[in-house]
Amino acid sequence: MEELVSQVIGYLRGMWRFRWWGLALAWLVGVAGGVAIYLMPDKYESTARINVDTQSVLRPLMSGLAVQPNVSQQINMLSRTLISRPNVEKLITMADLDLGVRSPAEREALINALMSDLQIRSTGRDNLFTLAYADTRPERAQRVVQSLLSLFVESGLGSNRQDADAARRFIEEQIRSYEQKLTEAENRLKDFRLRNMALLGAGTRDYITQIADVNEQLRQARLELREAENSRDAMKQQLASGQSEADFAPPPMLATPEIDARIETLQRNLDDLLQRYTERHPDVVGARRVIEELEKQKQDLLAQMRENPVASPMGGFGMGSGIEQTRLALAQGEARVASLRARVTEFESRLETLQADAQRIPQLETEMAQLNRDYSVHKSNYDALVSRRESASIAAEMNTQAGIADFRVIDPPSMPTKPSAPNRLLLLPLAALVGLGAGFALTFLISQLRPSFGDPRQLREISGLPVLGTVSMLPTPERRRKRRNGLIAFGGGLAAYAGAFAFATAALKILQG
Template sequence: MQLVARHKELYVLCALVIMTVVFAVSYLLPRKYESSSTVFIEKNVISELVKGITVTPSMEDTINVLTYAITSRALLTKTMESLDMNLGKEANNEELIKELQKNITVKVKEKNNLFIISFVHSDPRISRDFVNTLVRLYIEQNTSSKRGESYDATKFLSEQISAFNVKLQKAENDLNAYKREKGGIISIDEGKLFEEINLAQQKLYDLELRRRQLEGMRQATRKANDPLQSKLLALQKRLDDLRVQYTDSYPEVLTVKSDIETVKEQLKARKGAEPQPLDPQELAKIESEVTALKNAEAGLRRYISQSKQTLQSIPTAKAGLAKLEVERENQKKIYDQLYSRHGQSEVSKQMEVQDKSTTFRIVDPAVLPVKPSSPNRLIIMLAGILAGVAGGLGFLALRDQLDGSVKEVSMVKGLGVPVLAVVPRMLDLPQALKLRRRSLRIFAGAALYFLLLLVFPAMELLDLPYMDRLLDHLAPVSQGIKGMMH
């Protein structure tokens, strides 16, 4: 405050100079115009009606890649070519694309399915045309790419359906041929065949037992045709038959054993008796029955052997059939899925062709901006006023620090020099009045100048474009001067 009081004229002039420089800079900064377009991602009602029948791109996926798609190099290059922005700048095409990407802003509102595309440029017409062209090309590219994908998907599915139809027919033919070749084995019931083999083996055992009995009878008949001997053979046969079904402790088995012992005792008592003559008819009958039993045994053995081989081949045959059936089912399943997807693809293609799926509707196209978006002169000027106030103080403080003259007695005492006397600052009255009048004139002029400076923020606040018009008129003159200097 003491510095301001001592150097108030200098403080005011310094503050006004800083304000003037900031105000001038606010008008000399290049003007940037921002244009924006609002696009609504609209989902058609038909999409909900055919939900599950068609396959359409997800709206969430479209929104997620929106920023990258709009600022892509390919799309920006097309937009520049449409507006002839790259004429004569082919060498700096990469830098121009980076500059455009930096000036493009995409704001996405996922809840409302809206996105806003903004672009900043020094020319308001280029700013407007660039945004509208960029949005138009993006919508066209998005629509054409979805149509192309639908056509490619339908074509691919048609090719796969044809290929899998051939594979399915081959699998069907292989399965039918295998059934014709192995049908007899496959149709056999393993459990029933196993039972038949067991029954055949039991029957074979019975036949062998019967044959051995007859062979024993034949030997006995050849030795003697004795009634006791015949009775013994009959009892022996009966005992063998009973042992097949019962144990030795069975009552009837015990009875037959007792009868056999009795006959044997009678034969021993009659030892030395002459044998009876041989009966040829009885022997021939036994021989005939033994031959028939041997033939029956041979047939049963062939049947058992063939049945066992068949039983062993059934699992292999059924495994081969199951493998062919699984292959046929897999091919059929894939074919059915492809056929179903092909129908969905056809409907999806028609929806894309007729724009019945997700569509982009331009809610608010870009218009010619009248007021520049930057620089914000009002904010810069207000900041300049504050900078003038603070800068004046800083200038006085710096000037005071650089001034090496003695300002206080304590400063001299700090040097260790004895102070002999202090002479106060004295001004005569005429000189004081003269300085006061000069200060009043300076303050009055500064106040008027400050009021003049306040006119510029007021014009910005009231949106009066007088200074912009003046700068536009002076722009050709400054360009001409620059050209002459070059």
């Protein structure tokens, strides 16, 4: 600490030797600064205060029906982005600032100056903003603030309308896109249903029932086919055995051709009905009842023919000619076998078709679910977009009719009568301090360029040589008087410096009134 104090004292002693240089520079810098401050042009600041009221009675009433934008956030963002180049160019035209512009360079300089000088200050609450601009001409400052105020209001209202219009245009484009997607999904679903109409009409359980019914019909047809084949084979053996004509009994198959044809027709109709209806359907029940009655009538007729062959309906064919009857019955038996084989083939084909269709049902259901899911997604998005479009339209109409944000001018742009800048009362003392600082810096610089040593220890430390002794200067009356006069003159110079700036500041204050 002692070394530090000694070093500081050494610096001050070195600077004291060149104090007159520092005082001269202080006077020079101070006077030059004072003159520059005095010659600075006056600037007049015009201000205006505006309040943006974002509270509206319609906002709680229209909650849930219209889009509720964050108006406060929009206004704050507008206040930060209003001073942009396009807005400043528009403001120059509105305030007639371009009348004195003669070149693009001057216009560019004017734009840059306005962008740096225009101010929009917010109080941080209640959406209260202050617009300010300072200019050398008070009427021009007022005109610029008035134009900025108009631009602020127009930008606030216009941005809401532009945002609403842009939102509606975007939603309209999305609605048209989803209309196309929805139409394509509907067409795919329609084409799928048309292609698979026969399979989509019944579920998996219905196909199982149909397969069981066709299996039963196929079993019954195969049984009838075996019976018909056995009867035919028996008649063939009877003809091949060579029996006498009297040994031939009237074959029962020849006795009821009309009834058999009706039974076969009803059986085909019953097969068709079972493909469409269940066993309990009235048409199916009625067809089975008629078939049972015909079967009973056939059995009664056959019994009657066995008891009285001559009186039977087939008597006209000549029951005495048994061989001919047997041959005729054999031909009819062949025809019945062929008919039953065709029925068996038909039932087998139906069974294969039903089994193949039943295997395709899960795949069709999966495809149907995918198509329905795509359609549901597009439909829900389309409905949501339509709802949002209506909400945006209501919000736009609400903004137009009632105005969500109300711009209220609290203080109109003022006409300044006193300059707001420069603050000469503050700048003059600062110029004095700057002059003193410049003088202090000059003395320190010269002391470092032309150093001196105030004690033997400092000389020994810097030179590295031993100091054998020192010679002191004797204070004579002449030296004491000269030193005292020098101190008085230096103090007088400093006092005159401070007094001159104090007098200039007081005079300036009196002039400004």
